[in-house]
Amino acid sequence: MDLQTPDRQVRLAVDLVNTRTREPEQLTTPADVRAFLLEHGEADPVTLDEDDLVAVRGVREQVREVFHADPRTAALKLNELLEEYAVRPYLSDHDGSPWHLHVAKPGVTWAEWLAATTALGLATFAAGHGFEALGVCAAVDCERVFANAAEKRPRRFCTPRCSSRTRVASYRARQHAQ
Template sequence: MVEIQTPDRLIRLAVDLVNTRTRDPEQLNEPDDVRGFLLEHGETDPITLDEGDLDAVRAVRERIRPVFHADPTDAARVLNEVLAEYAVRPYLSDHDGSPWHLHVAKPEATWAEWLAASTALGLAGFAAGHGFAAIDSCAAPDCERVFVNPAERRPRRFCSPTCSSRTRVASYRARKAGDSGHQSPAH
């Protein structure tokens, strides 16, 4: 496992992992889907996974999901529990000929354990720097995607401009439909 742990990478890993299961179809259906996810997020082959790894990665995803929906106290509790269970004191490694990089999971960690330690550390660091209000889920009623918003003074309610626009248009249409039903007859 090459663990070049930059804060942005860990946050993207956490958000993308949670977003593999939303109202869209499940994206992690077989071990090769997890392999593809890891490759897309900077890991390198060989990545060997089985059905047990798939189940364990899905379980990690569901452990960190509440962080995006909970109040700060509960979100911090979840992150602290995951960190206590999976993270170790950070250490530098240059294993397998890779450049020096930081590890936060034990050397024999499975991919699920590595994801748990890495995503919890990323979210904890992000919350410490930006507050839990910057870790959120989309306000669109038909979306379950999560996001982070590092921009101060620019509150964000939606995961994407698409969800924002769709919600705004639906609200406008609902208001127009309500207005047209209450108009006085013209004389």
């Protein structure tokens, strides 16, 4: 449970939120959460149970609120998460790993670690890029979130596919209206 680079923390936050969209729920078992954590660079052992699954889903919904809120509310939410879950960063070389930073208390659950890590990542990202760089896809049939660090290219869609699908639907609607 180590503190990752800010880019990885933001990707972790985005991907965590996107495990529940209009698509089927992706975190249905503790094994799903384990696979998610391993895919995002965590090392074994990753041991979870049903309580962990419920707690991780709860953290996911708290992190989701950041993407849907206005900047002041998002900042308040991140500060609440940091206050509840994060500690002063400290260096660790546990289990023979290279020195790295931790921001969660030693021995916390995976949900608590996710809350601290994603909150710090999103707070750092928002401080550097503004809250407008955190978004929810504008496609009417999508609920995915994204983080866009490109300063000159504001983004409204999570993927080019959603953008194209929306553009085509808009074109067809205009054609049908004529």
